[in-house]
Amino acid sequence: MKDSGRVTVVGAGLAGSEAAWRLAAAGARVRLYEMRPQKLTPAHTTGEFAELVCSNSLGAYGETSAKGLLQAELRAGGSLIMEAAEAARLPAGGALAVDRRIFSSYVTGRLENHPAIEVVRREVESLPEERPLVLATGPLTADALADDLRRRLGEEFLSFYDAAAPVVLGETIDMSVCYRAGRYGQDADYINCPLSEEEYRRLHRAIAAARRHTPHDWEKLEFFEGCMPIEELARRGYQTPLYGPLKPMGLSDPRSGERPFAVVQLRQEDREGRMWSLVGFQTGLKWGDQREIIHLIPGLEQAEVVRYGVMHRNTYLNAPRVLGRPLELEKLPGVFVAGVLAGVEGYLESAATGWLAGLQAAYAAAGRPERPLPPPQSMMGGLARFLKNANPSGFQPMNANWGLVPAPAARLRKRERRLRMFRDGLAAFEKWLQNPS
Template identity: 50%
Template sequence: MIHVIGAGLAGSEAAWQLAMRGHDVRLTEMRPGQSTPAHTTAGAAEMVCSNSFKSDDPNSATGILKAEMRRMDSLILRCAEAARVPAGNSLAVDREVFSTAVTTALKGHPRIQWEEREVATPEPEVPTILATGPLTSEPLAAWLAAATGSDRLHFYDAIAPIVTRDSIDMDRAWMAARYDKGGADFINCPLDTEEYGRFMDALLSAERVPLSDVDTPYFEACLPIEAMADRGRETLRHGPMKPVGLDDPRTGRWPHAVVQLRQDTLAGDHFNLVGFQTRLKWSAQKEVFRLIPGLGAAEFARFGSIHRNTYVQAPKVLDATLAVKSIPNLWIAGQLSGVEGYLESAAGGLAAAFAADRAVRGIETAPFPPETVLGSLLHYLAHASPADFGPTNAMLGLLPPLPEGLLDLRGLKRSGGTRAVKAAKGQVHRERSIRALEEHLRQAGESA
């Protein structure tokens, strides 16, 4: 029996992978008896902050990571594809349909025993994958910190609001692609200079939810909209409100700024404000976001919110297989391990299951090759500088450099510029990644 604690993205993937490898799995989830500040259901793999698994570009880090996970038959990606909603060149899902599909698969597997209770301390004699996420309960987090002799680290993460589709004024808004990529899947609400100025004035003066720990930082890749605005009045126009490539059909020109909304349900009745995660009070969200043209009568299906996330000091605590160095038969997967993002969390669950499977069967474990996106991410967790460590997404920059002279960079720059260089590098990384993964899986199969 292998114990998986937490039925989020990482825990769900880990439990499924272990069961498919012939192990009996006890999957423990504390919800609904013990909930969190962000969750609203008792289902597996609930996506609370966003409904997106990021870019499908085959030459991007997330596109390559998806290809690697598909090679290993990821349950999370299979359910995500079945729950896909229009989102240009990104994989976004209907959250409820997706969670239901994952929950049904897990509860229907004969080797998975689902139980609902809070775990304060893992059983030392039972191989365990700890995948309780960034909202790990206080008793378990305290045990982990004491058992590993490591300080817990925290950051604040925020959630964007969702509005109903029929409350959006399409006489002001229009449908278009996001940054000229994919189909016309996003609703675009344009702002001229005066409208942007009024919006900024209201946003900067709006009442915010107090933070319980003012020394805890925000996660830089997912800043609240008002925190970005604090850095300068033009910051949003170069970030989530960037109008590049979006011709307003009424004027034929790019607007001064734009707010984009992405479909959140298969029915298309709910849309979320892309990049508008916030800690504004709910009453302030109504006032401020209704200043956006097209959202003057917006009805909120869910308001934005903020919560504190926990992660471990991975370079001190984990090796590159996600095994806890100081505690035998314990692995940590998902955002608790120091990765950031739904896709990365699910990939971590897969990697932890791969390692636990081999350990339980008495086979030497080996990290995924650093030439793979998954391997490079886990290598970063294990070998980053402890002083500078922070949560990270999958990035091509984590991969080993390509051999010098492999690409004619000068020729690519002359013919296609920076975009051509990036695409070529991404393609080579992708080919090298898949070859390395397949060789790793082949060797693993032979040793089994």
């Protein structure tokens, strides 16, 4: 693609860095704003681009990993983040781990020395008027810019507190135990996991004894009655969850006509019904403990967890409500969003949405029609479609997982199924890359 004009990118985390790189590769001139080091967030300590704040791992790699598929797609697309990861890679078994300092220094150097990229080190306090524009300001978007965005989009579209429940893969729910029903005969939109009194007692005991996440000082967690973590409900008393998310009233098992002692409900997370979240189970427990608790729930003994619950400060958009065309804000044409702000969770996912937002912004700058999304078999395509089509009620950021892409029709063992999904997804993505129309 020839010179596409100038595009503004705000934020030089993983998403913004990838967006700027993708734009420059597409022939655009880029103005990249980053407020650090003049103004640090409560979590960052340097002025380097793509600073890794939490883990130094970009997830598991290999042909049976959902994140491995996303890594492979990014490599195929010329990703700067994957280039830096290879340059800074550390031994870490089956994970792609990096030396944080080398990683962020590599990204910073590549962007600062690119002839098509102008780096501006200052805070952006209100939405720039230039279009196209890529917003990639991350989970700790500065207050002034977040307030401006909220005014433009509406209060209900921007969240500042992430209270998410675990999500399980639908195909791993045992429907010989669970049943479809809505309370008091309403539409059977929920999957219900029935518990006897002894099963509930065992579950309550496990929740009360589980290890809790200890928040960083900068997270400053506060509990709100409307999104109380399940461990806090359990701490308040044995009966408390029974009058909250586990109440069985109106949920008699249609097969027996009996009402269970307690019920854990699952709500559909995506249009295809491949992923289901545990209603009222927002939690900040350690992930290993979450997995053990989920496997105590009847019907979920073999459930595969595709996203664990989290409780932390987070600035993100209700993507299915605000997105029009791929990663573009419907109310603000020409403004593309990427990273955690766009409704994804994780380093790779931020980079992937940055790559895709950069590509879409490059097309807009060149006056070309939008680029069709990557195919649904690809992890990037599945993630982008989730952001547009997810259930907007209680929307929570999503990470790469096998529930985002269709499973093969053939009955295969788990490993063979994952291998087929990886190879089909990567082949479809590479074919899409070669066809720019």
